[in-house]
Amino acid sequence: MRTRQSVFQDIDWIMVGVYLFLVAFGWMSIYAATYDEAHRAVNDMTQNHGKQMLWIGLSLVIAAAILLFDHRFFETFAYGIYGVSIALLLGVLIVGSEIKGAQSWFVLGPVSFQPSEIAKYGTALALAKYLSQYGARFKERKVLLTSLAIIFFPAALIMLQPDVGSVLVFSTLLIVLYRQGLSGWWFVVALIAVFLFVMALFMKQWTLQLFGDNEIGGTWIFLGALTLIVGAFYYQFRKQKGSLPIFSGGLVAMIGYYLSVDYLFDHLLKPHHQNRINELLGIVSDPLGAGYNVHQSKIAIGSGGFSGKGFLQGTQTKFHFVPEQSTDFIFCTVGEEWGFLGTLVLISAFIFLLGRIIWSSENQRSEFTRNYGYAAAAILFIHFTINIGMAIGLAPVIGIPLPFFSYGGSSLWSFTILLFTFIKLDSERKFVLR
Amino acid sequence: MNNLEQRKFIVISSFVVIAIIFLMRLFYIQVIDDSYVSSADNQALRFVTKYPARGIVYDRNGEILVLNQAAYDLMVVPVLVGEVDTTSICSLLEIEKDAFIERMEQARNFSRYRASIFKKQMTSEEYSRVAERLYQFTGFYGQKRSLRIYPDSIAAHVLGYIGEVNQGHLDKDTFYRSGDFVGISGIERQYETALRGHRGREVLMVDVHNTVQGKYEDGALDVEAKAGENLILSLDLQIQKYGEQLMQNKKGSIVAIEPKTGEVLCLISSPTYDPNLLVGVKRASNYKLLSENDSLDPLFNRALMAKYPPGSIFKIIQSLIGLQDGIISENTGITCNKALVGCHNHPSAQNLRQAIQMSCNPYYHQVFKRLINRGEAKSYFEDSALGLDRWEKQVHRFGLGERLALDLPSLKSGSVPNVELYDRIYGERRWAFSTIYSLSIGQGELEVVPIQMANLAATIANRGYFIDPHLIKEPLSTQSAITWKKHNTGIDDVHFTPIVDAMQWVVDKPGGTARRARIDSIKVCGKTGTAENPHGKDHSVFIAFAPKDDPKIAIAVYVENSGFGGTWAAPISSLIIEKYLNGTIADTAKENRIFRADLISMEDED
Numbered sequence A: 001m002r003t004r005q006s007v008f009q010d011i012d013w014i015m016v017g018v019y020l021f022l023v024a025f026g027w028m029s030i031y032a033a034t035y036d037e038a039h040r041a042v043n044d045m046t047q048n049h050g051k052q053m054l055w056i057g058l059s060l061v062i063a064a065a066i067l068l069f070d071h072r073f074f075e076t077f078a079y080g081i082y083g084v085s086i087a088l089l090l091g092v093l094i095v096g097s098e099i100k101g102a103q104s105w106f107v108l109g110p111v112s113f114q115p116s117e118i119a120k121y122g123t124a125l126a127l128a129k130y131l132s133q134y135g136a137r138f139k140e141r142k143v144l145l146t147s148l149a150i151i152f153f154p155a156a157l158i159m160l161q162p163d164v165g166s167v168l169v170f171s172t173l174l175i176v177l178y179r180q181g182l183s184g185w186w187f188v189v190a191l192i193a194v195f196l197f198v199m200a201l202f203m204k205q206w207t208l209q210l211f212g213d214n215e216i217g218g219t220w221i222f223l224g225a226l227t228l229i230v231g232a233f234y235y236q237f238r239k240q241k242g243s244l245p246i247f248s249g250g251l252v253a254m255i256g257y258y259l260s261v262d263y264l265f266d267h268l269l270k271p272h273h274q275n276r277i278n279e280l281l282g283i284v285s286d287p288l289g290a291g292y293n294v295h296q297s298k299i300a301i302g303s304g305g306f307s308g309k310g311f312l313q314g315t316q317t318k319f320h321f322v323p324e325q326s327t328d329f330i331f332c333t334v335g336e337e338w339g340f341l342g343t344l345v346l347i348s349a350f351i352f353l354l355g356r357i358i359w360s361s362e363n364q365r366s367e368f369t370r371n372y373g374y375a376a377a378a379i380l381f382i383h384f385t386i387n388i389g390m391a392i393g394l395a396p397v398i399g400i401p402l403p404f405f406s407y408g409g410s411s412l413w414s415f416t417i418l419l420f421t422f423i424k425l426d427s428e429r430k431f432v433l434r
Numbered sequence B: 001m002n003n004l005e006q007r008k009f010i011v012i013s014s015f016v017v018i019a020i021i022f023l024m025r026l027f028y029i030q031v032i033d034d035s036y037v038s039s040a041d042n043q044a045l046r047f048v049t050k051y052p053a054r055g056i057v058y059d060r061n062g063e064i065l066v067l068n069q070a071a072y073d074l075m076v077v078p079v080l081v082g083e084v085d086t087t088s089i090c091s092l093l094e095i096e097k098d099a100f101i102e103r104m105e106q107a108r109n110f111s112r113y114r115a116s117i118f119k120k121q122m123t124s125e126e127y128s129r130v131a132e133r134l135y136q137f138t139g140f141y142g143q144k145r146s147l148r149i150y151p152d153s154i155a156a157h158v159l160g161y162i163g164e165v166n167q168g169h170l171d172k173d174t175f176y177r178s179g180d181f182v183g184i185s186g187i188e189r190q191y192e193t194a195l196r197g198h199r200g201r202e203v204l205m206v207d208v209h210n211t212v213q214g215k216y217e218d219g220a221l222d223v224e225a226k227a228g229e230n231l232i233l234s235l236d237l238q239i240q241k242y243g244e245q246l247m248q249n250k251k252g253s254i255v256a257i258e259p260k261t262g263e264v265l266c267l268i269s270s271p272t273y274d275p276n277l278l279v280g281v282k283r284a285s286n287y288k289l290l291s292e293n294d295s296l297d298p299l300f301n302r303a304l305m306a307k308y309p310p311g312s313i314f315k316i317i318q319s320l321i322g323l324q325d326g327i328i329s330e331n332t333g334i335t336c337n338k339a340l341v342g343c344h345n346h347p348s349a350q351n352l353r354q355a356i357q358m359s360c361n362p363y364y365h366q367v368f369k370r371l372i373n374r375g376e377a378k379s380y381f382e383d384s385a386l387g388l389d390r391w392e393k394q395v396h397r398f399g400l401g402e403r404l405a406l407d408l409p410s411l412k413s414g415s416v417p418n419v420e421l422y423d424r425i426y427g428e429r430r431w432a433f434s435t436i437y438s439l440s441i442g443q444g445e446l447e448v449v450p451i452q453m454a455n456l457a458a459t460i461a462n463r464g465y466f467i468d469p470h471l472i473k474e475p476l477s478t479q480s481a482i483t484w485k486k487h488n489t490g491i492d493d494v495h496f497t498p499i500v501d502a503m504q505w506v507v508d509k510p511g512g513t514a515r516r517a518r519i520d521s522i523k524v525c526g527k528t529g530t531a532e533n534p535h536g537k538d539h540s541v542f543i544a545f546a547p548k549d550d551p552k553i554a555i556a557v558y559v560e561n562s563g564f565g566g567t568w569a570a571p572i573s574s575l576i577i578e579k580y581l582n583g584t585i586a587d588t589a590k591e592n593r594i595f596r597a598d599l600i601s602m603e604d605e606d
């Protein structure tokens, strides 16, 4: 065991550097989005960019404070933080304020925050701690079920608000279970489920005209093709024991699921979510309604070209044709003003950061730190994917922020805490006994 | 364990795969697809609504009653309006500077980024003058609309009018958007869903200089507007117009129906107004003038809504019920006993034909008494109640006391009193024939609207049935065919022979009450009536149909405050009948007498 000279000695400064780069780039984009002749001052507190300046300052204070904490704090209080966040989620359902149709905010005077932000962090800590205690025995059914409960209990509470975006975020914590030994086939099953869902929505629009007036619905054509494909696979594996019940059961399950999609779609999703999904899949097109944001966003990004229009030169940005420009659609500003080069740099920076978190997670002696690293990366990854995906029309419009980038104190602080907790834990790796 | 460690590669690879998908997509929309990039420095989407042409309305002979004219809304997107030369734009649009500032403020309050209407419904001439210089003013553009135009300025009450949707329309039907037009009354409202068509849409890209750069995504999001369906009405434009001319300077109404089909040939309420007044920007102020400042209430559709007692005309229904129930025969004679109820001086009716021809009140007093009191119950009161109940049901079968199935909104039902009503007024079974006898001559609690009387004329013309009166002639393709029902009165057709004969005598025989309705070349059957008016001079009423043996037209004419039915209502009816059947008027003196008559200012002189 070594003694150390400074708290900051073993910190991953590269990771901190990427963080600072993203926060600074984000602030510039917010400035560009809100800037106009009347509000040039960078610290103008009536504007988003002025306020964000303040939020960033406070984030740096929080980041420094976390680095000064005792590293054992996080593991010790993991369940405590998780418990508090559950209590807040229950509380917000009772006394929370409704903003944009979801009862998910606490409003205390000028300050408002979403307990789901804390719950993501709390769940990451609690899951990491629970799995580090049982590490090798993940095969036990009880451990798997408890882990799922830790993830989906807060998710279910958030579903009641309702806030679909945050629920999606919790689902990605399954990546942590995957690292612990959860079979990769579950992800394949999930992909098949998404594929069948999309096909079911598509195929019902379509009919094939045969011999004059005889029509065959797209549903039946698709199910016929599915049966043939599964049959062909079965033929390949027919010699293996038990392949008949597996393939036939799988086929029946897929067909049943496929046929129930209509019902699930109509009854589980709210009309505005249905519209967004239909719009994304191109089943309906309504550029004035559900598709408005995405169309304007695509124009803004597309008009940036290869190298962009230059800082503060984005006219789409300046004229605010894209709604939610400094929060959910902040990516447009990057696309318009910095062009493909800018988006390339931004995406690379994110992937570099995520990859580095996973990579250094594997270098940990502490299982807690490793699991926490996977959880933090998963949370950042899903925000990154959904946010940019919706700006370029590849994901449905779900209002979730781009980490470190979007305007808003409460989201910036929670991502800062999420990342710096990992940076702190990582800096202690040499002092942790195996 | 070692194996699981390798999973980091899979996790990191999936991050990278997503990043590559994103970058490929971005490379496509930012670098390869140059449709978003143009030499201009701003590209905004402009959503131009393509308004469908509203359906055109024709009369039964294919003549146009309503068509469309182009108009333009000047739209503004506030955020695109830069430094603007206020003086020159104000002079171009012919508005005051304050008005300009106020409208800009309203537009900004609606949305800074989306278009709102700056100036409504400019005519083509106005707009073409403005359009020439519009390029100087960024943020402004014209949007084509269409307004109604009524070439003959007639049939305002039938056609109705359109106006901008209100919150109620928006809440009830998601089809509508703010600024849309919707039928508010008449045919425009009744057939709104067929007439309105389907809105289209065009998505354009414009630059900061307000110039259209082309279609967004090559028009993939555009939708063509689909014009509304044209309507063919049963109205006869010539007859409608002629009737409106005859009714000038008179209060009242004319309704004519083709008996065999139930098609309404004309529907006139007088005084009327020029429907062109309720079009476009002047609509609100003109509406106010018509509704508030005109004591004659030209917006009120008398033909459908004005309730009058049926008067003597009701004697026809009494006769028919009496014949059907065997209470009287065509040879029944009854003394004119003025002690029962007042009458004019005439020899007593020897038979039913004479009773109708001379319109004898005591005769019907006795007929009604026999209808009501048949000795079916011991109590005189109970007997009257039984009789009234049966009689009321028989009267309903003539289309009285209920709304006819006419395809126009705001139709009134009139009323036929029933046992319940009298029980409420006088106390349960504390009334008898002697209380209600004024019903016998069509007065008392009876109320009808003019179209019900025209429908009665059609029923007699058909000898016992009527078809729901209606205004649409050809079925619509967009709606399931409306079926017009045939209603039987329950009176056998033989009983109509004496009635129809008597109605011919009313017009033809010396001493008939409607000699002024005579037309040499046509056998007209009619019946005069006088609707008692407690507020002034009685209303003149006449119903008729012609020709007697193969009726082509049935009509009811009301002329308010003009006294006896034979004086004004009868000649007006005959002129309509003659014009419809012959196309010309033989007796121009008769026509001129009507044209000259001003019964409204005459009333004021009284």
Ligand SMILES: [Zn+2]
Residues within 6 Å of the ligand: B336, B337, B343, B344, B346, B359, B360, B361, B362, B363
């Ligand atoms: Zn008499």
